[in-house]
Amino acid sequence: MFSYYLELALRSLRRSPGLTALMVLAIGFGVAASMTTWSVFRAVSGDPIPWKSSQLFVPQIDMWGPKGRGPNNSDNEPPDALDYTDAMALMRAHRGKLQSAMYQISPSVVPADASKHPINVSGHAVYSEFFPMLDVPFLYGNGWSADDDTQRAAVAVISGKLNDKLFGGANSVGRTVSIEGKDYRVVGVLGNWNPQPRFYDVVNTGGFSTGVEDVFIPFERAIAMSISNDGNTNCSETPAESGFVGLQRSSCIWLAYMVQLDDAAAVSAYRSWLDGYAKDQQKAGRFGWAPNNRLRDVPAFLDHEQVVPSDTKVSLLVALGLLIVCLVNTAGLLLAKFLRRSSEIGVRRALGAPRLAIYAQFLTEAGMIGLAGGVLGLLLTGVGVASVSWVLPKDIASLARLDFSLLALTLLVAVIATTLAGLYPTFRASRVQPAWQLKSN
Amino acid sequence: MQIKPILAAMRHHKAGTVLIALQIALTLAIVCNALFIIHQRMARMARPSGVEETNLFVIRSDWADKSDPQRIDVQMQADLIALRQLGSVQDAAPANSFPLHGTGWDNFIKLQPDQVKMTTDSAIYFSDDHTLATLGTHLIAGRNFTASEIGAQQPRDAMHSAQVIISKDLAQRLYPDGSALGKTIYVSMGNKPSTVIGVTDTLQAHMVGSWAGPYAYNAVLVPARLLNDYTYYLVRARPSQLAAALRDAPKALYAQSRMRIIDRKDGVMTFAQVRQHAYERDVGMAILMGIISVVLLAITAAGIVGLTSFWVGQRRKQIGVRRALGATRGDILNYFLTENLLIGIGGVLVGAVLAIGINLWMVTQFEMARLSLGYVVVGVIALLLLGQGAVLAPALRASHVSPVEATRSV
Numbered sequence: 001m002f003s004y005y006l007e008l009a010l011r012s013l014r015r016s017p018g019l020t021a022l023m024v025l026a027i028g029f030g031v032a033a034s035m036t037t038w039s040v041f042r043a044v045s046g047d048p049i050p051w052k053s054s055q056l057f058v059p060q061i062d063m064w065g066p067k068g069r070g071p072n073n074s075d076n077e078p079p080d081a082l083d084y085t086d087a088m089a090l091m092r093a094h095r096g097k098l099q100s101a102m103y104q105i106s107p108s109v110v111p112a113d114a115s116k117h118p119i120n121v122s123g124h125a126v127y128s129e130f131f132p133m134l135d136v137p138f139l140y141g142n143g144w145s146a147d148d149d150t151q152r153a154a155v156a157v158i159s160g161k162l163n164d165k166l167f168g169g170a171n172s173v174g175r176t177v178s179i180e181g182k183d184y185r186v187v188g189v190l191g192n193w194n195p196q197p198r199f200y201d202v203v204n205t206g207g208f209s210t211g212v213e214d215v216f217i218p219f220e221r222a223i224a225m226s227i228s229n230d231g232n233t234n235c236s237e238t239p240a241e242s243g244f245v246g247l248q249r250s251s252c253i254w255l256a257y258m259v260q261l262d263d264a265a266a267v268s269a270y271r272s273w274l275d276g277y278a279k280d281q282q283k284a285g286r287f288g289w290a291p292n293n294r295l296r297d298v299p300a301f302l303d304h305e306q307v308v309p310s311d312t313k314v315s316l317l318v319a320l321g322l323l324i325v326c327l328v329n330t331a332g333l334l335l336a337k338f339l340r341r342s343s344e345i346g347v348r349r350a351l352g353a354p355r356l357a358i359y360a361q362f363l364t365e366a367g368m369i370g371l372a373g374g375v376l377g378l379l380l381t382g383v384g385v386a387s388v389s390w391v392l393p394k395d396i397a398s399l400a401r402l403d404f405s406l407l408a409l410t411l412l413v414a415v416i417a418t419t420l421a422g423l424y425p426t427f428r429a430s431r432v433q434p435a436w437q438l439k440s441n
Numbered sequence: 442m443q444i445k446p447i448l449a450a451m452r453h454h455k456a457g458t459v460l461i462a463l464q465i466a467l468t469l470a471i472v473c474n475a476l477f478i479i480h481q482r483m484a485r486m487a488r489p490s491g492v493e494e495t496n497l498f499v500i501r502s503d504w505a506d507k508s509d510p511q512r513i514d515v516q517m518q519a520d521l522i523a524l525r526q527l528g529s530v531q532d533a534a535p536a537n538s539f540p541l542h543g544t545g546w547d548n549f550i551k552l553q554p555d556q557v558k559m560t561t562d563s564a565i566y567f568s569d570d571h572t573l574a575t576l577g578t579h580l581i582a583g584r585n586f587t588a589s590e591i592g593a594q595q596p597r598d599a600m601h602s603a604q605v606i607i608s609k610d611l612a613q614r615l616y617p618d619g620s621a622l623g624k625t626i627y628v629s630m631g632n633k634p635s636t637v638i639g640v641t642d643t644l645q646a647h648m649v650g651s652w653a654g655p656y657a658y659n660a661v662l663v664p665a666r667l668l669n670d671y672t673y674y675l676v677r678a679r680p681s682q683l684a685a686a687l688r689d690a691p692k693a694l695y696a697q698s699r700m701r702i703i704d705r706k707d708g709v710m711t712f713a714q715v716r717q718h719a720y721e722r723d724v725g726m727a728i729l730m731g732i733i734s735v736v737l738l739a740i741t742a743a744g745i746v747g748l749t750s751f752w753v754g755q756r757r758k759q760i761g762v763r764r765a766l767g768a769t770r771g772d773i774l775n776y777f778l779t780e781n782l783l784i785g786i787g788g789v790l791v792g793a794v795l796a797i798g799i800n801l802w803m804v805t806q807f808e809m810a811r812l813s814l815g816y817v818v819v820g821v822i823a824l825l826l827l828g829q830g831a832v833l834a835p836a837l838r839a840s841h842v843s844p845v846e847a848t849r850s851v
Binding site: 018019022025026029030033037106108110117118119120181228230238239242243244246247309310311313314315318319321322324325326328329331332333335336337340390391392393424428 | 468471503506730733744
């Protein structure tokens, strides 16, 4: 029976090619616009570390107090990064399973070949627990040890890209790389690792980045070598002393921090520890206000930092609006098309076809239009995703990908939406009175 | 024209009428908001930078050896002399940031040393006596820095300078009576005063984010070279020698010292590129909204053509009867145009409400301004005209139905 309906639908669609083409075009454009903007939205709002994001937390401590709030901060939010004093206190207390303070660096790397220009790379100064905490994949070697942390060892983890540039892609573990004029021993080479958004340091990267992190060195080594921070520095008052050391003694915020807490008990224990810490600071006279801490997991922190640009949300909404208009359009045309065949329906009904059969026949036709629109939508989505770099900044556009799930979703949305649009016209068609139709002929 | 028979006919195909009206309403609502977004973005992009943008470019030089601020200072001065001596270069100045750059320093500005709340926020441009000439920005009051006033500033030292030049908008914000020149302001978090020795014409801040809207034209020029890990050089080429200057300037810098990094991709940027980069999101959003609006209008117009054509086909016999009874072609044409107009008016009324509703919702969700009613009015007129245009072809076809049709059975 289904193949018969298919044949009927094909015949009907071929009878009015203009109308058919119009419906297919409308569905195609509507679906493609929605899917293209969806691919971007999906990319920027995705969870960068889905298997672990609910166990990774960003602690925030109010080291500035009420007078440090900006004019737009109405809900008493503490600063979103840490100063050196508090970050080090958290590291020393070591209350999480794994944790790391970190800051963004941009050191120069001098190639062994003296004829080449030195290059600037970006990276982070981190603690050894950074690598296991974030499940960072290694191509060669590993991260460094906790001993390397305390001994301020001159060791480095480099990206595969930098490894290609400096060592021609060979296993460079044990070889030396010159960072800021000092030799570092390579202990690990990263595999392909470039999480977007940069969830471990949103405050300094702004979320998305076209670049790759090339170098990681031990935090305390970087501090000892005065490798200064490359990211943001925010101060509520002028540091009393100058230079990088002055920054470390000030209440300026420039450090990101992440801690792994495996279960709810660990989270609440950490929370109460933070409150206790802030209370101690209050007693000591460093904070002149009550504890005001936050402990958000990665998705909540990304949301708090508004990492997803509002432009992508607006685009998605407008594109969905376009899809709805296309569906209303299709519903109107299908209605006209189906009711034009009232006499044909009348004959079928008079010959004993139940209403259900009419439903099956016309929904098949609507579904076919949806399928054709979906195929066109696939092509247009391909074009859309390929040309999205045209209208969006590169750091975001490069994240939009065409993959199987997007293609399947495109087809599915097209067929389901068109079938839904066909529901009312089909309902009307099934209500056609056979007697009336036969009589009027 | 009689409206009653049209209304009676509409009652016979309610669903189709409602669907077209709904489509018109949704199209109006979306297109109004899309056009409003486009207009907002274009208005943002059309803002003046206050800089003479042609023949201006920017070089970023990263120091490969960052250890010694004194050496950086000496190198910067040597670099500037080398740049200014080039035949293709008119002038050059050091900079930590510049209008439209996006990143840089911004400080709270206070009028009193012990003030708790800031008066306003402002971009801080580290400058020397060549900065204004290089940017092509004029003073409207006071004087420029002299060479002897230019100091050096380490990035993490307390900032202080006895003299500053401020932009017109900042002067206006601080001293609305226009008396900023010669007054004392506090530009850093410390409590040391700075005297305003000059006021420039319009000069845009480096901040381009929408959060910085109220501060977008606040700028303080501080007479110092910033001894950071990198520096920018603003370079003004002589007229028609931009290409030569773009080629010569990096070479001259490398000739000064090789211990620097000028990124091959974006180490040298013309101001046109700076502007393009600053507004690329806005351009993209405007293009996207434009594409969607065009597709929407096309689909709605095509939908009207399709459905009206169907109605005309359905009513050939009735049209024939009317023609046989003496109706002119104009009457038939008018009938369909009026029918469409009535549906269109219904649609745009709902659509106007929807457009404003959507905008009000977006205002609460995103950083968006209130939709001005002008857009809705223009949108309403545009959609009504679009509907009339779309219905014209089928209506003309209807008017050509011959009276003979009345005698034929279907």
